[in-house]
Amino acid sequence: MxxxxxxxxxxxxxxxxxxxxxxxxxxxxxxxxxxxxxxxxxxxxxxxxxxxxxxxxxxxxxxxxxxxxxxxxxxxxxxxxxxxxxxxxxxxxxxxxxxxxxxxxxxxxxxxxxxxxxxxxxxxxxxxxxxxxxxxxxxxxxxxxxxxxxxxxxxxxxxxxxxxxxxxxxxxxxxxxxxxxxxxxxxxxxxxxxxxxxxxxxxxxxxxxxxxxxxxxxxxxSFLGDTGVLVVEVLAVGPDAQARMGEALAARGLVCRPHGSLIEIDPTTAAPDALRDMVRDTAADLGLGLVRLQAQTGQLEDVFREEVAG
Ligand SMILES: Nc1ncnc2c1ncn2[C@@H]1O[C@H](COP(=O)(O)OP(=O)(O)OP(=O)(O)O)[C@@H](O)[C@H]1O
Ligand SMILES: [Mg+2]
Known part of the structure; x- marks a missing residue:
């Protein structure tokens, strides 16, 4: 400083x-x-x-x-x-x-x-x-x-x-x-x-x-750490792989939304470890391969928008 x-x-x-x-x-x-x-x-x-x-x-x-x-x-x-x-x-x-x-x-x-x-x-x-x-x-x-x-x-x-x-x-x-x-x-x-x-x-x-x-x-x-969303990507084995995964996650009580080829899961819906286990088990149950499972740091744009709105 x-x-x-x-x-x-x-x-x-x-x-x-x-x-x-x-x-x-x-x-x-x-x-x-x-x-x-x-x-x-x-x-x-x-x-x-x-x-x-x-x-x-x-x-x-x-x-x-x-x-x-x-x-x-x-x-x-x-x-x-x-x-x-x-x-x-x-x-x-x-x-x-x-x-x-x-x-x-x-x-x-x-x-x-x-x-x-x-x-x-x-x-x-x-x-x-x-x-x-x-x-x-x-x-x-x-x-x-x-x-x-x-x-x-x-x-x-x-x-x-x-x-x-x-x-x-x-x-x-x-x-x-x-x-x-x-x-x-x-x-x-x-x-x-x-x-x-x-x-x-x-x-x-x-x-x-x-x-x-x-x-x-x-x-x-620290700015970006505030909005850690969990990002999931499944192997696109068919046209509806992502939709099936999203529905199955929602059925387990997780709040999620599609984002391009990814699924974003609200990190507040379960404890971090439990959340990852649920995603892994869901993919296994559906026979879908997991390409990515990671905590996404927020985008400045999102933080900014929330701050200005709030
Ligand atoms: N010489 C000036 N006389 C009157 N108002 C001014 C003058 N210079 C800047 N302003 C006003 O002061 C405010 C801040 O302007 P400034 O140019 O610092 O913003 P900025 O963040 O650099 O914007 P931009 O992204 O458009 O470059 C604006 O409302 C602008 O209209
Ligand atoms: Mg300027």
């Missing part, structure tokens, strides 16, 4: 009529932290406050030990920031842009060129680094934005919606890069998304914002 600490942070816009953040107190450490919330939840506002680009209306925060009040310039020197909106000059080559950003962060010319080539290769733009960025696809632009955030060897990176506009394959690549930054390189990452499901795969810690209010801030594991 202690990489990012906020205390009662609040932000109002438009003369106080728009509440973007309200009384936010969090203490975030290393690894990857996912900052999750719907459009307008306050994610970008929080990042800009942490960078010292916006002043909070109330409260305080420290980033890497520096107070945001007065320490903005120092913080921005230590932090790599990938903004959510497009910010790339279209008539500039990626290599020149990233070298320039490295120079702006204080790297000497030779080091900036070397680091720029390294980070562009790392994000998968080795071949295309001499192209004008105006000719880039959305996926390539997001990679170039990530490269400029990493060029000066930051001690913390803040990525605002890095998967925005990406197709599923490109999104997986980006999430893989983020995981490597946080885990292989050991640089703490704060990453935002409104697609809750994708952050659970890369985040060690999740912060959920709802209309400027903190819903939760906790380790991803």
């Amino acid at each position: 202690g990489v990012i600490e906020t205390q009662g942070l609040g932000k109002r816009y438009a003369g106080g009529s728009v509440i973007a953040l309200e009384d936010l107190t969090v203490d975030l450490g290393g690894g990857v932290t996912g900052l999750v919330g719907a459009n307008g939840a306050g994610k970008s506002t929080l990042i800009k406050i942490l960078l010292g680009l916006l002043s909070p209306t109330s409260g305080s925060a420290r980033v890497l030990g520096h107070d945001i009040a007065g320490g903005g310039a120092q913080i921005r020197q230590l932090v790599g920031y990938m903004p959510e909106h497009e910010c790339l000059p279209p008539d500039t080559r990626a290599i020149d842009f990233v070298v320039h950003m490295g120079r702006m962060s204080g790297l000497p010319p030779a080091a900036a060129r070397e680091r720029a080539a390294d980070v562009l290769r790392h994000v998968g733009l080795a071949e295309e680094r001499y192209r004008l960025m105006g000719t880039y696809s959305t996926g390539m632009k997001q990679r170039a934005k990530l490269a400029q955030a990493l060029v000066h060897d930051p001690q913390l990176v803040m990525l605002d919606e890095p998967t925005n506009g990406l197709d599923p394959a490109a999104r997986d690549d980006m999430l893989g890069l983020i995981r490597r930054i946080g885990h292989d390189f050991g640089i703490p990452v704060l990453v935002t998304s409104h697609l809750l499901g994708e952050l659970e795969r890369v985040s060690d810690h999740v912060v959920v914002l709802d209309a400027g209010h903190l819903l939760r801030s906790e380790a991803t594991q």
